[in-house]
Amino acid sequence: MQLFNLLSKEEKECGKIISVKKGETLFHEGEKCQYVGILLSGGITISSFTLSGQQIVYNIIEKGDMFGNNLLFSDNSSYRGDVIATSDGSVFLINKENLLKIMQNNGIFLENYLNLQANFSKKLNFNLKILSLSSARERFLYYLDERQSIRYKSISALANSLYLTRETLSRLISELVKEGKVSKKDNLITLLK
Numbered sequence: 001m002q003l004f005n006l007l008s009k010e011e012k013e014c015g016k017i018i019s020v021k022k023g024e025t026l027f028h029e030g031e032k033c034q035y036v037g038i039l040l041s042g043g044i045t046i047s048s049f050t051l052s053g054q055q056i057v058y059n060i061i062e063k064g065d066m067f068g069n070n071l072l073f074s075d076n077s078s079y080r081g082d083v084i085a086t087s088d089g090s091v092f093l094i095n096k097e098n099l100l101k102i103m104q105n106n107g108i109f110l111e112n113y114l115n116l117q118a119n120f121s122k123k124l125n126f127n128l129k130i131l132s133l134s135s136a137r138e139r140f141l142y143y144l145d146e147r148q149s150i151r152y153k154s155i156s157a158l159a160n161s162l163y164l165t166r167e168t169l170s171r172l173i174s175e176l177v178k179e180g181k182v183s184k185k186d187n188l189i190t191l192l193k
Contacts, residue, residue, distance in 0.1 A: 002040075017092050022087050034095055039061050041063055041089040066117075069117060173189065
């Protein structure tokens with residue numbers, strides 16, 4: 001259930017809803033995080049650029065997801081990348097003080113907040129495991145083995161989630177299809193046993 005829907009009318013008034021436009025930067029890398037954001041609609045990425053100009057996407061935020069939750073309670077609360085809207089939408093922002101008040105008084109909200117936090121930690125650990133695998137083949141097969149099948153919006157987005165280039169992933173999928181290890185139909189890839 002979306003966290004925002006677990007808030008009472010009065011609790012919702014403790015934060016603010018902002019509208020965002022595609023391409024808009026909500027927060028810049030290095031800026032101090034002062035809010036937890038809950039994405040109500042649209043999409044957001046948190047990304048940075050290497051010295052050579054290559055974009056690194058740290059997180060893809062979808063409807064119902066939070067961001068800033070790790071930073072707001074950390075010793076160093078600066079954003080590690082730019083928070084950019086990938087489509088028009090809206091975000092609920094709430095500061096630390098008001099968030100703590102809500103957590104003290106709304107047990108259902110607190111439980112769901114902690115559940116999202118735990119799931120985010122699991123996702124982070126999964127991403128670290130992906131990064132620890134040295135070859136593109138190992139990364140992709142591990143990713144696919146965890147899910148058995150992948151439905152993707154674009155090959156570029158899937159490649160980003162695996163920290164691979166689009167070209168490398170496309171070539172790898174073609175090889176695995178020829179080897180009979182995976183099947184691919186439209187935007188669905190399935191691991192064959």
